[in-house]
Amino acid sequence: MLAVSNLTKRFAGLLAVDNLSFTVPAGKVTALIGPNGAGKTTVLSMASGLLQPSNGSVTFDGRSIIGSPGHTIARLGISRTYQNLQMFEDMSVLEVAMTGAHRCGTSNIWSTLFGLPSIIREERLIETAARDALAEAGVPSTLFGQDAETLPYGLQRRVELARALAAKPRLLLLDEPAAGLNPVETRDLSALLSTLRAGGLTVLLVEHDMDLVMKLSDYVVVMNFGRAIAAGTPRQVQSDPQVVEAYLGAED
Ligand SMILES: Nc1ncnc2c1ncn2[C@@H]1O[C@H](COP(=O)(O)OP(=O)(O)OP(=O)(O)O)[C@@H](O)[C@H]1O
Ligand SMILES: [Mg+2]
Incomplete structure (x- = not known):
């Protein structure tokens, strides 16, 4: 579904991603793991269109997405969450989720300005998508009107996930969704991701929690210093000496 090939990103002399190739097959959970700073x-x-590569390609369903802006990529069916919780800027829980659905909206700026009836219909569709996504992410409806920033951290992460789901993605990119969660919240997250996969969603999961990765993933790609050092099933990569070394090396 997603194919990354010879992907390279240079930041002023630093090679953050170095000739990386891997694929994310449809309907599976693929994990991308590696020590801090691996890329x-x-x-x-x-x-997700936030950064342009220095070299190489990323295709989604065979179509190159390099150079496409984030909203175009969202419309094609890729959504993401962020490693550091993004500020919700005084929005209610429902409004945050609606911003995710808005990214897929079709109305142009002119009909927005003139408030045409099609917009009202679209707003209603967007709100429905947002409510469905919040329910899917396990956010209780009693909280929909609450200021999102006042929620406990674990619930804010669910709201963030709902924002990504509201765009009705086919591919979900998750950047350390379990970071900062307690063991109970992590277990709930794992169950939630299993349910999403069972519903046909494809996931690319970046995560440091190895229990979660090994339990949830169909395939694992291991990065170190911008390169793929191993790839395979969880069992295959766990017994790979290069992987063991990368992790032990990162600890001292
Ligand atoms: N915008 C940027 N400008 C300059 N250097 C950057 C930028 N973003 C990332 N880097 C550097 O690129 C390398 C890879 O960073 P990246 O954030 O992709 O790593 P990571 O694998 O996600 O690490 P972590 O597990 O800590 O989140 C690091 O050395 C980082 O400092
Ligand atoms: Mg990171």
């Missing part, structure tokens, strides 16, 4: 977030940013 994982940079890969997600290139796959």
